[in-house]
Amino acid sequence: MTLHLRGPVLLGDERAAGEAWVVGDRVTFSRPAGGADDELDGWVLPGLVDVHCHVGLAATGAVDAATAERQALADRDSGVLLVRDAGSPSDTRWIDDRADLPRILRAGHHLALPKRYLRYYGRELRAPEELPGAVREEAARGDGWVKIVGDWIDRDGPGDLTPLWSDQLVTAAIAAAHDAGARVTVHTFATETIDALLDAGVDCLEHATGASPEQIERIAAAGIPVTATMLQVDRFEEIAAAATRYPVYAARMREMHARRHRHLRDLFDAGVPILVGTDAGGTIGHGRLPDEAAALVAAGLPASAVVAAASWRTRAWLGAPALAEGAPADLVVYPADPREDIRVLAAPTAVVLRGTRVA
Numbered sequence: 001m002t003l004h005l006r007g008p009v010l011l012g013d014e015r016a017a018g019e020a021w022v023v024g025d026r027v028t029f030s031r032p033a034g035g036a037d038d039e040l041d042g043w044v045l046p047g048l049v050d051v052h053c054h055v056g057l058a059a060t061g062a063v064d065a066a067t068a069e070r071q072a073l074a075d076r077d078s079g080v081l082l083v084r085d086a087g088s089p090s091d092t093r094w095i096d097d098r099a100d101l102p103r104i105l106r107a108g109h110h111l112a113l114p115k116r117y118l119r120y121y122g123r124e125l126r127a128p129e130e131l132p133g134a135v136r137e138e139a140a141r142g143d144g145w146v147k148i149v150g151d152w153i154d155r156d157g158p159g160d161l162t163p164l165w166s167d168q169l170v171t172a173a174i175a176a177a178h179d180a181g182a183r184v185t186v187h188t189f190a191t192e193t194i195d196a197l198l199d200a201g202v203d204c205l206e207h208a209t210g211a212s213p214e215q216i217e218r219i220a221a222a223g224i225p226v227t228a229t230m231l232q233v234d235r236f237e238e239i240a241a242a243a244t245r246y247p248v249y250a251a252r253m254r255e256m257h258a259r260r261h262r263h264l265r266d267l268f269d270a271g272v273p274i275l276v277g278t279d280a281g282g283t284i285g286h287g288r289l290p291d292e293a294a295a296l297v298a299a300g301l302p303a304s305a306v307v308a309a310a311s312w313r314t315r316a317w318l319g320a321p322a323l324a325e326g327a328p329a330d331l332v333v334y335p336a337d338p339r340e341d342i343r344v345l346a347a348p349t350a351v352v353l354r355g356t357r358v359a
């Protein structure tokens with residue numbers, strides 16, 4: 001099967017090819033001798049990337065394989081062909097044997113403490129001191145990433161967001177991951193968590209809604225990406241409204257909700273790479289990457305930067321190929337350039353995974 005992509009084909013920032021071909025499961029820029037069996041017109045992008053997605057997780061915790069499959073198919077059909085899974089209670093390793101499902105880079109099971117994260121979601125350690133050892137175990141189960149829950153409401157303590165771990169444990173945990181060859185990303189809403197993470201050499205931050213102006217400068221200087229998860233942060237007002245017994249927490253969540261767009265622009269303007277992640281799995285449905293991208297643009301980010309982050313730039317950062325001679329044919333075709341109008345992402349003409357048109 002040979003497919004002629006009549007382009008333009010986006011290769012990276014400011015780089016495009018006029019046309020390309022899919023031969024077998026690979027991309028080539030040389031016209032095949034036998035011609036093409038089929039052709040597609042439109043803007044061709046390297047398959048989209050959702051860097052904060054939970055396959056195998058629902059509001060009740062781990063799901064069965066049929067449900068995980070539906071989640072992965074919904075992601076795929078939205079153009080997401082590479083997922084960095086931000087922690088899952090399910091063993092989804094079987095997905096690697098399915099040519100029709102997106103590629104997944106796992107972070108193992110995300111690490112938390114009892115009553116200090118969403119119930120049923122994380123791996124709840126019996127004691128904080130178990131963190132470095134648990135990081136080593138999850139690094140062995142994952143694909144180069146470990147996910148730690150950095151802060152959460154402490155209902156038995158101040159009734160506010162507080163870090164789950166001491167600075168020393170954060171340092172030991174991140175060192176343990178790096179020793180095991182894994183990078184670390186951390187869920188954080190609270191201001192109080194971020195300096196210790198930066199001191200310890202964290203590799204990525206999820207949400208980071210509490211970052212102060214000084215911390216934003218530090219994050220930018222260290223070149224650490226932040227997954228903005230705007231669909232999730234949009235829910236902070238709802239979360240605050242439900243937290244009537246915890247007024248300090250509710251006020252903080254409400255304040256972060258109110259300033260969320262300004263905060264995102266501050267991160268972007270400081271030079272922090274903003275990643276596109278839906279946080280699909282618990283409360284947010286799968287297949288919503290185009291909605292997340294549109295939410296980032298609505299908050300004031302340039303569509304060109306959001307599209308690059310949803311595709312080739314984040315592929316490079318994750319060590320995954322984009323579109324190059326001989327690269328895997330994981331690509332999405334759109335009727336127009338999504339960098340001109342982000343809404344274009346919502347309706348791909350075709351999704352091609354491992355050389356096969358799947359949607």
Ligand SMILES: [Zn+2]
Pocket residue numbers: 052054086279
């Ligand atoms: Zn999440």
